[in-house]
Amino acid sequence: MALITGIAGQDGFYLTELLLSKGYLIVGFDNHSERMRKLRLRLSDNPLRSRVLLELGDVRDRDFIARLISSSKPDEIYNLAAQSHVGDSFQQPKVTTDTALAIKDLLEISLKIHPVARIFQASTSEMFGDSPPPQTERSDFNPLSPYAQAKLEAHELLIEFRQKHSCYACAGILFNHESPHRREEFVSRKITLGIARIVSDNSGQMRLGNLAARRDWGHAKEYVEAMWLMLQQEQPEEFVVATGKSHSVEEFVASGFALVGEDWHDYVVSDQKFFRPSDPPDLCGDAAEAYRKLAWQPKIPFGELVREMLLADLRPNEPAFRRAASMILNSSRTN
Ligand code: NAP
Ligand code: GDD
DSSP states (O other): OEEEETTTSHHHHHHHHHHHHTTOOEEEEESOHHHHHHHHHHHTTOTTGGGEEEEEOOTTOHHHHHHHHHHHOOSEEEEOOOOOOHHHHTTOHHHHHHHHTTHHHHHHHHHHHOTTOEEEEEEEGGGGTTOOSSBOTTSOOOOOSHHHHHHHHHHHHHHHHHHHHOOOEEEEEEOOEEOTTSOTTSHHHHHHHHHHHHHHHTOOOEEESOSSOEEOOEEHHHHHHHHHHHTTSSSOOOEEEOOSOOEEHHHHHHHHHHHTTOOGGGTEEEOGGGOOSSOOSBOOBOOHHIIIIIOOOOOOOHHHHHHHHHHHHSOTTSHHHHHHHHHHHHHHHHO
């Protein structure tokens, strides 16, 4: 039995599919009702969907959490709930911090009423800020946003709690991971959806912020495997989860437009509105420890991730889709 907080987000979906395939029963909740509706719809194809119990709820609600843990007695708890948009955290520092620090209640409640539960916390590469790449488990943290600061507090709190109470709780230091289920507020999906709209309408613009920032982009379905593996070890430990390669936002844009035979310079406009007060320049993780101890290794390269996301966003049944899809399939054959 697993409990997943923030189950209606991108990772919640992939983790649910993974755990179902491994025979788990799942209880999951999220505070976003529209996204919960979409999750139900996505799971409707899965023959194991009756093994998932979904609830609307807030990770900051102590009574709700206590009730859920005491009724479900989960073997594993995956804490994914977060205000996870870094840009938004500058406008909403309080909600971002309160949600991140809900891990404290989760740890305390679990220890009190069901201490055998193993807990995974979704920490982030954002905590490294401008620490030089490649970042490892031993790199300095230097958070540059309210989101990064809040996640770092949660990360340190978890490690302190584990040392004090000897419980099984650990945090994955996750670098950026994307998929066709990524929310469109994040740059990868904004780019692939934007290209799909431009191809379909044969016009339009894409307004973006910092094109120079470099991120280590992997595929979400591989990152949830690392989460699961982290809860199957003898001892709880923190791991960097990353591909080891970073690309600039400009490279993401250029790859996407090249796949549909267009030059990005003709469409992309730089807009101050999408710049952040501060932004880590280069997040690129060294996941050697995860390779060594978890036998976890990402296989989906950057180009394939961009292709998969773009194909999913292009509208079928339009001539533009068929043209672009055949270019994408041809380019994947030659790569
Ligand atoms: P996501 O798509 O934003 O999913 C998080 C879900 O949690 C959203 O549905 C969100 O709904 C919900 N939520 C927010 N506040 C909540 C609350 N108080 N109670 C219950 N649910 C709440 O994020 P993700 O990409 O799946 O990431 C999962 C976790 O990994 C997050 O903690 C994120 O910070 C962390 N992480 C992600 C990445 C990445 O690249 N994807 C990298 C490092 C770490 P709302 O829309 O209402 O906020
Ligand atoms: N969202 C967005 N929108 N980002 C833009 C834009 C834009 O129009 N233009 C440029 N960027 C730049 C951002 O400034 C950032 O440098 C980079 O694109 C990636 O932005 P996001 O996709 O929003 O992701 P993020 O790196 O800030 O945060 C994601 O990864 C973190 C792990 O490093 C989120 O998933 C976080 O929750 C996660 O912790």
